[in-house]
Amino acid sequence: MHCAIVLESLHSPSLSLSLSLSLSLSLSLFMTVKWLMHWQPNPGATLNSQILAEACACAEGLGGAKDGRWRTAMTFYRPMPRDSSAPPADVPRDFLGLALHDRPDTYFFILRAHRLVLHADASIQAIMEKLQSYKARVVFNFEGFQYKLGDFRLRVGKCVPSMAETLRGIMMEVEYLPLSSIEKSRQILEEFFDIWQEALAKKSLPGHFIHIESNFADYGLQDHYTSQHTAVQYATCMAQLMAAVRS
Amino acid sequence: MECVVQGIIETQHVEALETLLQGLCGAPKERVRVHELCLKSGPNLGVVPSEVRLLCDLALPTPTWTVRHVGGAVRGAAAEQICVQVRQVTESKASNNVLRFFYALGYKLDHELLKVGFAFRLQRGAQITVTVTSAYKMPKLHSTDEAVLITPSIQLVEITAPAAADNYNEVVSAVTSLCEHLAPLLHLSKPGVSTGIVPTAAAAAASLMLNSGGKTL
Numbered sequence: 001m002h003c004a005i006v007l008e009s010l011h012s013p014s015l016s017l018s019l020s021l022s023l024s025l026s027l028s029l030f031m032t033v034k035w036l037m038h039w040q041p042n043p044g045a046t047l048n049s050q051i052l053a054e055a056c057a058c059a060e061g062l063g064g065a066k067d068g069r070w071r072t073a074m075t076f077y078r079p080m081p082r083d084s085s086a087p088p089a090d091v092p093r094d095f096l097g098l099a100l101h102d103r104p105d106t107y108f109f110i111l112r113a114h115r116l117v118l119h120a121d122a123s124i125q126a127i128m129e130k131l132q133s134y135k136a137r138v139v140f141n142f143e144g145f146q147y148k149l150g151d152f153r154l155r156v157g158k159c160v161p162s163m164a165e166t167l168r169g170i171m172m173e174v175e176y177l178p179l180s181s182i183e184k185s186r187q188i189l190e191e192f193f194d195i196w197q198e199a200l201a202k203k204s205l206p207g208h209f210i211h212i213e214s215n216f217a218d219y220g221l222q223d224h225y226t227s228q229h230t231a232v233q234y235a236t237c238m239a240q241l242m243a244a245v246r247s
Numbered sequence: 248m249e250c251v252v253q254g255i256i257e258t259q260h261v262e263a264l265e266t267l268l269q270g271l272c273g274a275p276k277e278r279v280r281v282h283e284l285c286l287k288s289g290p291n292l293g294v295v296p297s298e299v300r301l302l303c304d305l306a307l308p309t310p311t312w313t314v315r316h317v318g319g320a321v322r323g324a325a326a327e328q329i330c331v332q333v334r335q336v337t338e339s340k341a342s343n344n345v346l347r348f349f350y351a352l353g354y355k356l357d358h359e360l361l362k363v364g365f366a367f368r369l370q371r372g373a374q375i376t377v378t379v380t381s382a383y384k385m386p387k388l389h390s391t392d393e394a395v396l397i398t399p400s401i402q403l404v405e406i407t408a409p410a411a412a413d414n415y416n417e418v419v420s421a422v423t424s425l426c427e428h429l430a431p432l433l434h435l436s437k438p439g440v441s442t443g444i445v446p447t448a449a450a451a452a453a454s455l456m457l458n459s460g461g462k463t464l
Contacts, residue, residue, distance in 0.1 A: 079353075082291045091292060091353035111351050118348045120314065124339040127316045133293030134352065220344070228342075 032177050033185040033225045035193070036233040037209040038240050039170035045206035047167050054203050055156045055170065056145055062199055064147030070101040070155050071143040073162070074238055077109075077134040096238065097125065097136065098231050101155075108231035112239070115218040117228045139163075140238070142171060151177050152192060159241055169241035172209065173230075180225045182216070212236050248410045249336045250373075250418045252426055254435040255401050257444055261379060263452035264404070264432050266459045268367040268377055271428070276365040279380055280306040282391050283362060284346065286354040299354065301345055305361075305391065312346075314339045320437075321415075330426065331419045332437040333410060359385060361394040364402065372421030373408045380405075401444075404433055 039055075041047060060066070075097040079087035087093075098108040099122070107125055109118040118124075128134060144157025152174060159169035174192060179185040193211060200209070214229075214236045216222075221229055256264055265276065282303040288296055300315040318335030320326065326333065341348075364380030381402050383394035406425060410418040426435045431451035434442040 079292060080294050082293060082295075085291050088289055088291050088353055091289070092351065095352075109348060111348070114347075114351045116344060116348060116351060118345060119342040120345070121339040121341075123337055124314060124341065126337050127299065127314055127339055130316050130318060130335075130337060131288070131293065131297040131299060132295055133288050133297055133354075 031225050031227055031230070032175055032180050033182055033189065034173050034175045034230055034233065035189050035211050036230075036237045037172050037174070037193070037211045038237050038244075039207055040210045040240075040244060041207040047170065049158070049167060051205055051207070052144070052156065052158050052170050054205055055172065055200065055209075058196070058200050058203065059145075059147045059149065059154050059156055062149060062195070064149040064154055067146050067148045067153070069143065070146050070157065071141055072101045072234065073099045074140045074142065074234060075099075075136045076138045076140075077128070078137045080133060080135050094137075095134075096235050097128075098234055100227060100230060100234075103227050106227065108228065110231055110235040112235055115220075117219050117221075117231050117235075119226075119228055119231075140168065142234070153177060159238075168245060169237075171237055171241070182223050182225055182229070210240070212240055248333060248412065248415060250331045250333050250408045250410050250415060250422050251438060252331050252406050252422060252435040253438050254404045254433045254442060255444060256379070256404055256433045257448065258381075258400050258402055260432060260448050260452040261402055263455040264379060264429070265365065266455050267429065267432065268369075270459075271371070271425075272367040272369045274368065276367050278306045279362060279364045279366050279378060280304070281362045281380075282310075282359065282389075284359045285357045286349050287357045289353040289355055292353045298357070299349065301341075301349070310343070312341045312343055314341050314345060329419055329423070330436055331422050333415050333419065356388075359389065361385065361391050362403075369425070371425055373410070373418040375406060375408045375422060375425060377425075378405045378407075379403070404429075404435065406435060 039047070039051060076094050077097055078094050079091050081087040092111055092113060096110040098110065100106070100108070105122055107120050107122045110116070139162035140159055141162055142157050142159050144155060147154040155173040157171060158167055159171060160167060174189065176185045176189055197208065214232045216229055216232060219228070219232055221232065269276065282305055284301045285298065286301065287298050300317070302313045302315055304311045304313070316337045318337070321333040361383040362380040363383065364378065366376055366378040369375045369377065379402055382397045384397050385391065385394050387393065406422055408418045408422050429435065430445070431447045432445070433448065434445050436442045
């Protein structure tokens with residue numbers, strides 16, 4: 001399999017060098033493709049931190065080298081009504097703000113109902129605060145460890161409210177570093193996902209990771225991967241995690 | 248935070264002002280072509296009514312959008328004594344769907360303008376930007392190509408300089424000093440304080456153009 005070959009090629013020093021060169025170049029010019037996956041517990045099963053530990057062990061078992069920690073913060077914004085009146089009916093009940101771990105100077109707003117993702121400087125948060133029309137209500141942190149694994153970078157983490165330790169979900173980012181075309185990287189990411197699922201299945205955990213395809217075209221996003229694609233995936237992932245909690 | 252003053256100048260004296268600024272600045276002027284949209288919050292949205300400006304820079308090969316929020320001016324006895332306004336300003340670059348974003352949040356278009364002109368950036372005790380623009384209105388929504396000049400004989404001059412809480416006195420001094428330098432051509436004051444044109448403008452402009460050989464340096 002192509003994917004297996006890529007994983008094995010890690011042991012070649014010359015390839016590792018070219019990989020690191022191409023990585024630094026790619027990070028400076030464009031985003032490479034990511035898939036976000038979330039943990040779907042089996043019916044009746046509950047979330048626990050042991051699952052996260054097993055997923056991390058799985059990443060290391062596949063040859064992943066731990067490469068630091070990461071954290072992405074997602075904020076729910078809600079309208080602030082004037083006086084004691086209800087907010088206007090034609091405004092969104094909420095929308096999401098996102099600070100991505102690999103884009104510290106930027107910020108994203110996602111309105112899922114309007115299929116809209118806004119990309120702005122981090123200072124847009126201060127503007128929202130000064131406008132006093134929407135308030136940041138709840139913040140969820142996605143945080144964990146990241147691993148280097150050949151042409152891939154894995155980030156395995158938990159979703160927890162910023163003011164509590166309640167585990168709301170487990171998720172992972174898989175980044176395929178050589179490509180920024182979603183379509184061209186699809187097959188290799190699917191193959192990687194198969195290998196990942198196979199490795200994790202050996203641990204007999206009560207659930208599995210799911211990748212939900214976001215419809216990027218609805219948001220006006222093209223095949224060339226950008227941070228906005230990641231923001232849309234986080235919104236999709238959050239919706240799935242909340243649905244899982246409700247069910 | 249920024250320090251700001253504004254004034255007006257007759258279009259016939261703009262070339263003299265440009266000559267003067269060119270001499271002070273040393274660097275070439277920058278072209279200004281900005282589509283400015285002022286949005287206001289819809290009824291019942293927000294603790295207080297709010298206003299935000301979206302600026303689309305049309306002078307660049309690819310238009311870029313900036314969200315700008317202008318907060319209240321610094322108040323107090325000291326602030327009353329100076330002829331420069333110090334105010335809170337927050338800006339953020341944004342993607343080109345920012346207008347749709349604010350519409351979705353319940354903001355409405357209050358008015359829009361096209362500002363065309365030039366700007367000089369000077370380093371005179373602070374990083375100062377002098378912008379000279381003509382304002383255009385649009386007969387149809389967002390129709391910048393059909394924009395119509397509002398006041399053909401008058402242009403707006405604005406001087407701004409970024410400042411911080413610990414240095415705004417120095418920045419105010421730098422801006423005041425520049426205002427004094429430009430005083431023969433135009434009078435600059437806090438935004439909203441109408442001062443009109445200055446009687447010495449014609450003579451000052453003629454002198455400037457004579458000294459520069461009638462050409463922009």
